[in-house]
Amino acid sequence: xxxxxxxxxxxxxxxxxxxxxxxxxxxxxxLGFEVKIFFTFYGLQLLNKNLNLKVSPLGNPAMPxxxxxxxIVQVIPGLEWFATWMMxxxxxxxxxxxxxxxxxxxxxxxxxxxxxxxxxxxxxxxEKDFIEGISSGGAATYLEFAGDAxxxxxx
Amino acid sequence: xxxxxxxxxTSGLNCPLPVLKARKALSEMATGEKLHLIVTDAGANxxxxxxxxxxxxxxxxxxxxxxxxxxxxxxxxx
Numbered sequence: 001x002x003x004x005x006x007x008x009x010x011x012x013x014x015x016x017x018x019x020x021x022x023x024x025x026x027x028x029x030x031l032g033f034e035v036k037i038f039f040t041f042y043g044l045q046l047l048n049k050n051l052n053l054k055v056s057p058l059g060n061p062a063m064p065x066x067x068x069x070x071x072i073v074q075v076i077p078g079l080e081w082f083a084t085w086m087m088x089x090x091x092x093x094x095x096x097x098x099x100x101x102x103x104x105x106x107x108x109x110x111x112x113x114x115x116x117x118x119x120x121x122x123x124x125x126x127e128k129d130f131i132e133g134i135s136s137g138g139a140a141t142y143l144e145f146a147g148d149a150x151x152x153x154x155x
Numbered sequence: 156x157x158x159x160x161x162x163x164x165t166s167g168l169n170c171p172l173p174v175l176k177a178r179k180a181l182s183e184m185a186t187g188e189k190l191h192l193i194v195t196d197a198g199a200n201x202x203x204x205x206x207x208x209x210x211x212x213x214x215x216x217x218x219x220x221x222x223x224x225x226x227x228x229x230x231x232x233x
Contacts, residue, residue, distance in 0.1 A: 027171040030178035095168040
């Protein structure tokens with residue numbers, strides 16, 4: 001039987017935005033899928049050796065907060081730091097894997113991580129800052145694989 | 156609970172870690188051997204049968220004991 005294929009575009013570089021691509025990719029590999037993740041725009045931050053991902057309540061009215069914080073207050077320096085700290089603590093308390101852990105599993109289990117060359121150039125990302133073993137490609141690279149994929153996601 | 160060859164307790168761990176750890180444990184086992192998987196993640200009631208079906212490792216038994224889910228999964232042929 002041919003392995004099923006999962007193609008993901010990861011376009012977000014926030015802590016909450018990092019979970020869906022790495023979580024689904026690592027699980028898909030465990031289920032026997034062949035997986036490729038194409039990192040573009042802010043998603044490229046997920047390829048940095050040192051992840052310093054944050055989550056912000058600003059512009060995200062759906063984010064649960066211990067007390068209601070009006071948008072005007074959310075611009076105060078330190079609030080983003082606090083929200084990130086709170087989210088990380090909660091993830092740990094609930095036994096959720098860290099983004100680093102899930103990314104390591106993806107790398108070890110052969111998920112193909114592809115950096116979008118155009119956005120690497122656009123934002124002057126330095127490929128030396130990225131983890132080892134990633135490749136680069138463009139829209140056609142993604143579409144060639146996604147065209148035959150059973151599941152294709154834009155995150 | 157039927158006999159098993161290996162036990163894996165993922166109590167306290169949340170999705171997708173129980174599935175990922177079960178996959179790893181099964182990869183180190185021989186065809187026909189049985190894995191006793193213990194999970195507290197409530198989503199496992201749906202996830203473990205899906206995992207078993209998609210990877211060809213039959214789910215022999217499912218039970219709930221004192222709030223924990225217990226699965227016996229047989230390692231299938233590759």
